[in-house]
Amino acid sequence: MRLPSDSLSSYLSPSLADNSVVCLMAPTASGKTALAYELYDSGRYELISVDSALVYRDMTVGTAKPNAVELARYPHHLVDIIDPMQSYSVAEFVNDVARLIDSCHQNGKIPLLVGGTMMYYMALLDGLSPVPDSDDNVRARVEQWRQDEGISALYDYLGKVDAISHERLNVTDTQRITRAVEVYLQTDIPMSDWQRQPKQALAHNPNQQWHAISVMPDRPWLHTRIEQRLDIMWREGLVAEVISLLERYPLTPNLPSMRCVGYRQVLGYLVQINHAVFEKPHLDKARFYDAFAQSEPSSVEIDESNESNEQDAMTQTHLSLVTEQTAALACQQMQNKALYATRQLAKRQYTWLRKVMQLSDTVAAVPATVSSTMLSTSIVESDDVTGSQKNKLRLQSFSTMEQARAYLF
Secondary structure (H helix, E strand, O other), X not given: OOOOOHHHHXXXXXXXXXXXXXXXXXXXXXXXXXXXHHHHHOOOEEEEEOOOOOOEOOOXXXXXXXXXXXXXXXXXXXXXXXXOOOOOOHHHHHHXXXXXXXXXXXXXXXXXXXXXXHHHHHHHHOOEOOOOOOOHHHHHHHHHHXXXXXXXXXXXXXXXXXXXXXXXXXXXXXXXXXXXHHHXXXXXXXXXXXXXXXXXXXXXXXXXXXXXEEEOOOHHHHHHHHHHHHHHHHHHOHHHHHHHHHHHOOOOOOOHHHHOOOHHHHHHHHHHOOOHHHHOOOOOHHHHHHHOOOOOXXXXXXXXXXXXXXXXXXXXXHHOOOOHHHHHHHHHHHHHHHHHHHHHHHHHHHHHXXXXXXXXXXXXXXXXXXXXXXXXXXXXXXXXXXXXXXXXEEXXXXXXXXXXXXXXX
């Protein structure tokens, strides 16, 4: 679809310079990919994925990853670059993007960064604190500590060495607590101290013109789209995909890949129904059952033996048989939880998008012919650059993909 308004299009068209970098930021299921394909077809753009889930190989259905035919037609950088067993830090992402931006410009293309991982965008636009990369030995020590004593032990330790981070983080935030402990053990400096140091952002590069385009659609419309996308995932076999991953990789429930929305809920479902895949010798069954012990109550599992064995079955719920009716209930619970988790993800993405738009203190004037509900324009000048070559980060906020499309064409 195209916007019919010539006046809107003429105002929005920025005649993007060859040194431009474009960030297309929007919540999940909002139509980013379709617009990215159209822009790629214009011959002016290369696509760089800004999605922390698309980096994983063999995770296709639950990440809404473009299929092989689409990826051949519309190549994406930073898709399928690591296995689900591996981790990929924000710092690694920023370094990769810096390299890819230079490559795109050398090819005469404008890099189009498209995706929904807002933490990645904030790292690009606002910068990263100079926290050192993880040390593999320290990471292994902390992970063993977590396995032996639980995340609460790490959380208590963090309270002693980094009270600010301890107060900011929830005890259930395994990934950030673990990282904060790693940083302290590695550097003897609290994470909170590192985070107070000046940031450096790629968007401050005076030789590049950055355009950050935010699309925040109507929430009821987006919720409908989310439901439709999840329905497609269930039909296309998300449960089977997770089972295949468990069969292939020695996964654990706390890996970043297994904390992705959708995959997390399927793991809980498989634990509920006591799926046979957890008997694979390369999987630590106890860790999966421990991870979902509180969120997956034993009431979903019932005993089909005679009454004399009923008491024993109640104390060994994970070994009991599951009737078709109970399995169907567990499946419905999984789908409901995935829907709720995806809506919560979208809610957080809206929050991040508003935070991105607050990077600017100056709001440019908008002509009277353009509705204020359709467009917000801001320009941020970087103070890191002296002289007449101050870099300007252009922030644009729209309510529909159509308006973003008009801007980019």
